Amino acid sequence: APSGFDPATQEKGTLSRDYVDDRQASSEDCLYTTSNGVPTAHPYESQRAGENGPLLLQDFHLIDLLSHFDRERIPERVVHAKGGGAHGYYQTTDPMDDVCMADMFKAGKKVPITVRFSTVGGESGSHDCARDPRGFSVKFRTDEGNWDMVANNTPVFFLRDAAKFPHFIHTQKRDPSTHLTHADDSTMFWDYLSQNPESVHQVMVLMGDRGIPDGWRHMHGYAGHTMKLVNKDGEWVYAQMHMKSKQGFSFITQEDSANYSPDYAQKDLYNAIEKGDYPGWDVCWQIMTAKEAEKLYEEQKINVFDLTHIWPQKQFPLRKVGEFYLNENVKNYFAEIEQIAFSPSHLIPGIEPSADPVLQSRLFSYPDTHRHRVGANYQQLPINAARTPYRMANFQRDGPMAFINQGSRPNYLSSIEPISFRKRQVDVDKTHAHFVVDAVSFLSEVRPEDFNAARNLWEKVFDDGAKERFINNVSGHMSTCRKEEIIKRQIGIFREVSDDLASRLEKATGIKGYDGISNLRFNGEHNGMAKDKSLKEAN
Numbered sequence: 001a002p003s004g005f006d007p008a009t010q011e012k013g014t015l016s017r018d019y020v021d022d023r024q025a026s027s028e029d030c031l032y033t034t035s036n037g038v039p040t041a042h043p044y045e046s047q048r049a050g051e052n053g054p055l056l057l058q059d060f061h062l063i064d065l066l067s068h069f070d071r072e073r074i075p076e077r078v079v080h081a082k083g084g085g086a087h088g089y090y091q092t093t094d095p096m097d098d099v100c101m102a103d104m105f106k107a108g109k110k111v112p113i114t115v116r117f118s119t120v121g122g123e124s125g126s127h128d129c130a131r132d133p134r135g136f137s138v139k140f141r142t143d144e145g146n147w148d149m150v151a152n153n154t155p156v157f158f159l160r161d162a163a164k165f166p167h168f169i170h171t172q173k174r175d176p177s178t179h180l181t182h183a184d185d186s187t188m189f190w191d192y193l194s195q196n197p198e199s200v201h202q203v204m205v206l207m208g209d210r211g212i213p214d215g216w217r218h219m220h221g222y223a224g225h226t227m228k229l230v231n232k233d234g235e236w237v238y239a240q241m242h243m244k245s246k247q248g249f250s251f252i253t254q255e256d257s258a259n260y261s262p263d264y265a266q267k268d269l270y271n272a273i274e275k276g277d278y279p280g281w282d283v284c285w286q287i288m289t290a291k292e293a294e295k296l297y298e299e300q301k302i303n304v305f306d307l308t309h310i311w312p313q314k315q316f317p318l319r320k321v322g323e324f325y326l327n328e329n330v331k332n333y334f335a336e337i338e339q340i341a342f343s344p345s346h347l348i349p350g351i352e353p354s355a356d357p358v359l360q361s362r363l364f365s366y367p368d369t370h371r372h373r374v375g376a377n378y379q380q381l382p383i384n385a386a387r388t389p390y391r392m393a394n395f396q397r398d399g400p401m402a403f404i405n406q407g408s409r410p411n412y413l414s415s416i417e418p419i420s421f422r423k424r425q426v427d428v429d430k431t432h433a434h435f436v437v438d439a440v441s442f443l444s445e446v447r448p449e450d451f452n453a454a455r456n457l458w459e460k461v462f463d464d465g466a467k468e469r470f471i472n473n474v475s476g477h478m479s480t481c482r483k484e485e486i487i488k489r490q491i492g493i494f495r496e497v498s499d500d501l502a503s504r505l506e507k508a509t510g511i512k513g514y515d516g517i518s519n520l521r522f523n524g525e526h527n528g529m530a531k532d533k534s535l536k537e538a539n
């Protein structure tokens, strides 16, 4: 039973009130009209000159119908195109106001949410059971504005340099010439990975059991990035958010995935909510002071700004703050899921970005894509609009589809009709102060510590069954890689993780890989490894 509150008895209605009428649309008492509201006798009517003559330009009804149809699709998301979601509520069960001043972390605070889950690489019609990370985005509609947590189901990522992201993603898109995806040809995918060894931790996770979670209800979510939490005195800590599934984690094997329908995860979520079996997640944070972050780097070579690393949970245990449940299916997929626009830069007072360079790039990239995908006024759409207790005012005006254009209020900072401002809550200079020295200097270098977490997975986390499935998953995937050299390089990378792993993979692929990576060069000359030292010695 849910400890904080009962999702079954929650009122529904996450969306802005103005929108509710449209969501409740029924066919009763309505009259067929053109888009300007003019009643029309029948939908199947086209005006034509005579019995066999051409159509007439004056027929607004037909032109209205066809031209709107022509514009039904907006660009699909460039990544995370296939997904689904639902609405629900978050509630704070264990207040965290000692470390964070966000209003929503005060005792008992409850906020409506919308969640969207997704796969990453595939197109909008692709399979829910693809081996791929899963996106896990939450829009918290707080009293201080909307906060988006745009997370994945894995705590790490393939890269720590955002400049690599478009390259890596392109390897999972269709080949420019053959137009095949990496389901049929994994050459590009392994070519990228075998040239960028810092990806190995995420590759281990992806090719292991977590690579195909059993739907969306049975997976956890991780911010991955280090964030900053600021309290009301302006004191701040580094923090990582985790969303732990109350349903637990379960997975689907590669072989079994062929038995699932393409929309399995969507169906599973939808049906569970319809049945009243509301899925829930605990919201937890790991917390670290700036001093601890420096010590962690000095002693364990874990850089909190490096997205390929995790924070050890033994040293930085999870602290639960609240929980959320999804208790309402969407009524209109396009309006409530396709047009929803999440961004890591949609933050509220008390939650700030860290200097993680990938996070910093994402702060830019998401609103940029929303302006392209949804339009400059994407924040005005009912699904994206904030539900604040105060009236929102700013000086943004006009642009396409501006339907909340702030009436007659001045469009500049006027002394005649002034608007109010929030008082500055903390000393911003204080919260912006800390950067760990050396944080950004090795974005493209490969370090011995890049292999530690992957080695730990192989040696301590994977049991015999998981190891066997991992080898089968990787060798199966590599069977469509057209270049032996790429596989040899990737085996060299895996050898830095574990000799045992590499030799098993050699057996499974029938290809003898490199002995390690010390003689390989990555990203030009920026390997970062001493030429005459093997990685293990350096370690």
Ligand code: HEM
Pocket (backbone or CB within 6 Å): 076, 077, 078, 079, 080, 083, 116, 117, 118, 134, 135, 136, 137, 150, 151, 152, 157, 161, 162, 163, 165, 222, 223, 224, 225, 307, 340, 341, 342, 358, 361, 362, 365, 366, 369, 370, 373
């Ligand atoms: C979606 C860029 C890394 C999680 C997207 C979208 C872009 C993007 C352009 C499409 C958004 C839209 O059209 O609405 C990037 C860049 C990255 C990066 C440039 C790195 C440099 C990450 C990481 C995570 C992540 C590290 C998770 C920790 C997501 C999720 C979505 C998404 C969950 C789907 C959002 C939704 O459901 O609408 N990303 N991304 N991304 N990204 Fe990233």
